[in-house]
Amino acid sequence: MSRLTYTVATILPSDSDTYEAPDKALGKDGEAPSAEEADEFIQGETILGSGPYEMTDYSPDQGATLEAFDEYWGEAPKTSTVKLQFFESAAQMTNALRNGEIDLNINDLGPAERSALENEDGMVVEAGAAGRIRYIVIDVTQEPFKDPEVRRAISAGIDRQRIVDEVFEGAGEPLFSMIPPSYEASDAAPIENAEGDVGGEKIKFDLWYPLNKYGDTEPDVAETIARSLNETGDFDVTTKSSDWAAEYASNLNTGTYGAYLLGWYPDYIDPDDYIEPFYHSQKTFIGFYGDEEMDQLISDEQAETDDAARKEIFGQIQEMAGEDMPFIPLYSEVVQAYYGEGLCGVENSIDVALHARWYMIGRDNC
Incomplete structure (x- = not known):
């Protein structure tokens, strides 16, 4: 083991x-x-x-x-x-x-x-604000994911509350932005309201998840996502897995997986740490997305010193993220401490x- x-x-x-x-x-x-x-x-x-x-x-x-x-x-x-x-x-x-x-x-x-x-x-239990998130990376250069309508339809078809309730017994929050709600970075909820049209044709794809990385619940997370999508009638999703150290980690960003699960927790406490590493075309560590308008918005929020103005820019970023959907946020994990x-x-x-x-x-x- x-x-x-x-x-x-x-x-x-x-x-x-x-x-x-x-x-x-x-x-x-x-x-x-x-x-x-x-x-x-x-x-x-x-x-x-x-x-x-x-x-x-x-x-x-x-x-x-x-x-x-x-x-x-x-x-x-x-x-x-x-x-x-x-x-x-x-x-x-x-x-x-x-x-x-x-x-x-x-x-x-x-x-x-x-x-x-x-x-x-x-036993004393302390629960703090959620900071660790889980999400799906979409290879936007592959079929059937090139079409943002398909990506938005995938997001709309996932029952996030079902993941939190059935897999984690309520210990988490459904996530509709890469920025957890604890940051209150904007009032936008574009991903929650996003809809997509698959054109009446059932979309078939594999959803990959890692073994020996995020705990014993990872297969259940992937299967719950697949069931949610398949029950819509628009998708035929099969879950597949590989060991994190032996295969999964080295296959990221290679095009091997079209849609795959990952997780993130911040390096520093600022909403930018959930934006630049994902959406900036020159500074991202993962994914296949790039857009000059998004790059400029990220530069703008990083330079802005007024909180209200910065919050507005984050709203624009999240609106654009909801339209393009290169990443699909799933849920955030609540920080919990257990002690005597x-x-x-x-x-x-x-x-x-x-x-x-x-x-x-x-x-x-x-």
């Missing part, structure tokens, strides 16, 4: 005082570091950090240990030692959490494990980018 890595922490107590996260990282002059100062943190192939912890132990198969960094420029973290432990399955990790072998899990649990923990006495009583600060330690701020978590010292 291939090894899956889960973000899990065993929290050990610290005698430090309450820690307040700084508003920003500071450079030598007390302001945000310049590009030159940032370059000083990279020496050859060694990257130097300035965080509250240092890694004192790491094993690819077992986990890692983080110890409070004595020379950290800020206040000491609430927890002096954080142990990250890796598991082969969500079931093993859930049992460890229930037995008190670990203290905290953030995300990466399946519906069965989530349901079991939510009904467990003494006694920990504090967890609710403030995670964000939509799934960054876990271990230094904010403590035991009765928040």
Whole structure:
């Protein structure tokens, strides 16, 4: 069985005082570091950090240990030692959490494990804003996907709520834009209202999904999408799969797959991180789409400093995305943390980018 890595922490107590996260990282002059100062943190192939912890132990198969960094420029973290432990399955990790072998899990649990923990006495569940998204990549250079009418019809035929309810037992949100609703980037919902006409002819295609990448629910996600489309009478969809490491990842952007499932979570907390990597013809990491008007809109939103004006541009981008439909958003995953009583600060330690701020978590010292 291939090894899956889960973000899990065993929290050990610290005698430090309450820690307040700084508003920003500071450079030598007390302001945000310049590009030159940032370059000083990279020496050859060694990257130097300035965080509250240092890694004192790491094993690819077992986990890692983080110890409070004595020379950290800020206040000491609430927890002096954080142990990250890796598991082969969500079931093993859930049992460890229930037995008190670990203290905290953030995300990466399946519906069965989530349901079991939510009904467990003494278990605390924190749910945050959705930031991780799932979507379908469409190769717009292939038949039958060259026609945007077909792409819009595929999007309209997918019952997103059915995926959330049947596969994830309600733990998620239907997604009608590549930007999750938690960002409130615009009031546009063009994909939700998009319609397409397949011309009375049943469209046949394969929908690909990866194995050993997004968890045990991936086959169910693909099959639910296929059933939704086939039940419209306009499509004949067959699901196919390949192993992520052995085949799937290397076949992206090669034309091997005409329609395939992928996922994304942000590198930084801004709606642009859900737009430029997908829709900009020169800066995209995935897909087969390019349009000069879209490129200009993206440049405009990146340069705009007025929030209201920028929101309007994002609306135009999403309207155009709904017309062209090179990507089909499916659902967003809610950030969820599970932990036993006694920990504090967890609710403030995670964000939509799934960054876990271990230094904010403590035991009765928040």
